[in-house]
Amino acid sequence: EVQMVESGGELVQPGGSLRLSCAASGFTLSSFEMNWVRQAPGKGLEWVSYISSSGTTIYYADSVKGRFTISRDNAKNSLYLQMNSLRVEDTALYYCARGWFDSWGLGTLVTVSS
Amino acid sequence: QSVLTQPPSASGTPGQRVTISCSGSSSNVGTKDVYWYQQLPGTAPKLLISRNNQRPSGVPDRFSGSKSGTSASLAISGLRSEDEADYYCATWDDSLRGRVFGGGTKLTVL
Numbered sequence: 001e002v003q004m005v006e007s008g009g010e011l012v013q014p015g016g017s018l019r020l021s022c023a024a025s026g027f028t029l030s031s032f033e034m035n036w037v038r039q040a041p042g043k044g045l046e047w048v049s050y051i052s053s054s055g056t057t058i059y060y061a062d063s064v065k066g067r068f069t070i071s072r073d074n075a076k077n078s079l080y081l082q083m084n085s086l087r088v089e090d091t092a093l094y095y096c097a098r099g100w101f102d103s104w105g106l107g108t109l110v111t112v113s114s
Numbered sequence: 115q116s117v118l119t120q121p122p123s124a125s126g127t128p129g130q131r132v133t134i135s136c137s138g139s140s141s142n143v144g145t146k147d148v149y150w151y152q153q154l155p156g157t158a159p160k161l162l163i164s165r166n167n168q169r170p171s172g173v174p175d176r177f178s179g180s181k182s183g184t185s186a187s188l189a190i191s192g193l194r195s196e197d198e199a200d201y202y203c204a205t206w207d208d209s210l211r212g213r214v215f216g217g218g219t220k221l222t223v224l
Contacts, residue, residue, distance in 0.1 A: 035213070044116075044218040045151070045159065045202050059212050095158060100149050101204065102170065104158040 002026040002103045004096050009108030016086050020108055022079040022096030030054075030074035032099050036081045038092035039107075048094070049081065064090075086112045117142060118203055118216035125222040131191040134219045136203030138184050142214060146205045148186040150179055153200045153218075162201075163188060190221075198223045 008020040020036070036048040049070040050059045058070055069082040079096050093107040119137040126132040136148060150163035161170055163179035166186065178189045186205075190197055203216040 037215075044200075045153075045204075045215040047204070047213040047215055050213060061212055062210070097159075100161070100164060101151065101159065102161045102164070104160075106158055 002098070004098065004103060004105035006094060006096055006105045006108035009094060009110045011111045011113065012086055013114050014086060014088055014112055016112070017082070017084045018086065018110060020081040020083065020094055020110070022081075022105060024077045024079065024096075024098075027098075027103075029072070029077045029079070034072060034079045034099075035097045035101065036068075036070060036079075037095045037097050037101065037104075038090075038110075039095070040089075040092040043092075046092070051079070083110070086110075088112050116217045117207055117210065117214055118205065120201075120203060120216040120219045122217065123220050123222065125224055126190075126193045127224045128193055128195065130193045131189060132193060132221065133190075134188045134201050134203075134221070136186040136188070136216050138186075138205065138207075140184060141209040142184075142205045142207040143181065143186055144184040145208070148179065148181055149204045150177075150186075150188045151202045151204065152197075153202065155199070159202065193223055195223045197221060 003025045005023045035050050051070045067085045071080045091112050095107045097104045147165045151159040152162050153159040166181045167179040176192050180187050201219045207214045
């Protein structure tokens, strides 16, 4: 069974940093493109970042470019999102999603507040 | 504000057919595949339609997708109470060089 479990979300002050992780199981991570998608409370879905299966191609939404870094460790079946210079508006449930979002984790909550 | 425009709400009665639109431009919907997702309350989204009109295994054939020019549509026939959810379209945008979601449509089954 395909499963993805996100972790690392917590309450952080504006300007702070967090590293999110996504542990994948039930499929070979190295064969798939991966993404981070977020959803602010009561709002719609926002694509955050994409990484190719090999990690050589990466894209970011303009809202996070220069502050967030996506990476992956295929040997550990894991996806990561390093989040720096966090802002109040980054508060959201962060999902990892496979390919064209054909499978999703349950999400991890990031709250940026003083 | 998303580059993909969806109506914020839609509604129908059980058994009816409803459609949800996703309007874009030549840099996204007009030239790229469109995907549709269903998000039931309190749950993660689920892929409903891939590549404009392909239903993944397990998705009922009551759900169908289409695309014409710079607009795409999701149709739900034989509406059921369990279809009450938020629906999102998504695609790639050449101008933004990134993936984009529509703003979402909240479907109410009356």
